[in-house]
Amino acid sequence: MEKLTDEKIQKGLEVLRREVGSKLLTHVNSCVHCGLCAESCVYYNVEPNEHFVPAKKVDIVSSVYRRYYSTTGKFIPWLTGARKLDDATIEEMVDLLYGSCTMCGRCNKHCSVGVDIEYLVRTGRAMLAEMGYVPETLQKTVDAAINTGNNMGISTEDFVDTLKWLEEELQFEVEDDNAIIPLDEKGKDIMYTLNPREPKFFPLSISAMAKVFYAAGESWTLSTKMYDVTNYAYFSGNLEEGQLIAQRMVDEMKSLKANRCILAECGHGTRSFRWEAPNYLEQGFSFEVETSVELLAEYIREGRIKVDPEKNQEIVTLHDPCNLTRSGGILEEQRYILSKCVKNFVEMTPKGTDNLCCGGGGGQLSMSEYNERRMRISGLKADQIRKTEASVVATPCHNCVDQLIQTNAAYKLNVKIKTLAEIVADAIVLDNENEENIS
Amino acid sequence: MAILEIEGRKFDVDGDGFLSDPYIWDDDVASLIAKSDGIDSMNEKHWSIVNIIRKHWEEKGMAPMVRTICQESGIRLREIYELFPLGPARGACRVAGLPKPDGCV
Incomplete structure (x- = not known):
């Protein structure tokens, strides 16, 4: 040192x-x-x-x-x-x-x-x-965000290629060439954001959300310049770097003239932007900021998408991300979504605002120095999951997803880890499916 | 820094078990790291994924997008997660001897 x-x-x-x-x-x-x-x-x-x-x-x-x-x-x-x-x-x-x-x-x-x-x-x-x-590994993640615009250093070309590829897959899945993933379009209602690990390594959640937007007939876009919902400077503690990252998101919302900034399933990303950024930027938002969890619940509640719980037959449990639930109070929306989209939902104990951390929060996932401790504390989560006898763990946080994937392997839980968007997308009944059923 | 011991061979690794020196990597090392993740025997598809990742990293200095892996190998996305249960980063990139990618992985 x-x-x-x-x-x-x-x-x-x-x-x-x-x-x-x-x-x-x-x-x-x-x-x-x-x-x-x-x-x-x-x-x-x-x-x-x-x-x-x-x-x-x-x-x-x-x-x-x-x-x-x-x-x-x-x-x-x-x-x-x-x-x-x-x-x-x-x-x-x-x-x-x-x-x-x-x-x-x-x-x-x-x-x-x-x-x-x-x-x-x-x-x-x-x-x-x-x-x-700041531990070197954590600072590297912050530096990547500041220097490249996203915390994994993805080039714009690689990002666009991936989104185009996902768009083709979406068109194939919904059997409609008009299903699109709009990029950098101005004046849309929603600017959606991502955790960079989605385009880089885990894009099923992007496909899922694109399918939901398609089914809801939403006016939306992704930015190719500033899509990263994370802000690791919130974890490192560097205020100036945190401000810089949050300001970029504010600027991009204004540049694309969108009305609502929808934050991807990311606990600290939501907290650092929606609830903390107005404090460290010393200004309120001139647009709406919401999580995709709230948006998914809204679509179901208002009948903008049709879902059928019969399509998700496995036993599903829920892991509440600390930043979203304990700190942010988003507690009922995820339960409402699951009640409408899965047949068998079981709670883990403790749950909600008293839930146990998965072990990956606070920047732990990026800090290799403390890996052994991180995987040791995840044993508590493994026990919680095992007791539910569920075969799917849903969680609205990509950081938790990654920690749970490792916990699943390390403690041999034999479960699947999914985001809420993936569960909703699996439950969606598209209009053309309806017609087929009726005829 | 930590030491990872697999079947009597010792490797210097970071806290997450990624090789400290990516240049000591070869096919035997890959097979051993895969074993430590519960992949007892690497099949053709495992090798195809690992070799694409390794080649990309040697040429461009970073892990490829999963799209590149899918398109170059012809393996479907969902199958990649079955082949490497820890995913492309902590699973396949580690077997390919890369340093740990930054971010939420």
């Missing part, structure tokens, strides 16, 4: 200075050390070690705050548990805040006094980012 310099220390402390206000003061001063957060954490559950108690994360940020910004901490640090920002502190911060946290926020929910633990983790990560301590 690179040595700490005075300049770096000042940069890190500047983050705290910038944040000083009632919110930071409340959360750094409120932990009563009751320990209730311990059992809520997936890391602690798998390895009941003091290091993994979420309060430790609160403590390290709070103790640095006290050392530099409270009178008692400045003059009698040994009495107040105040900590100097030195190499040992940094090393511990990196391991606790990046290496032992998926930012799932379950500890927030269980905190007896309402400390926003996740906010302090993000503040600590922001300090580390300013000082240059």
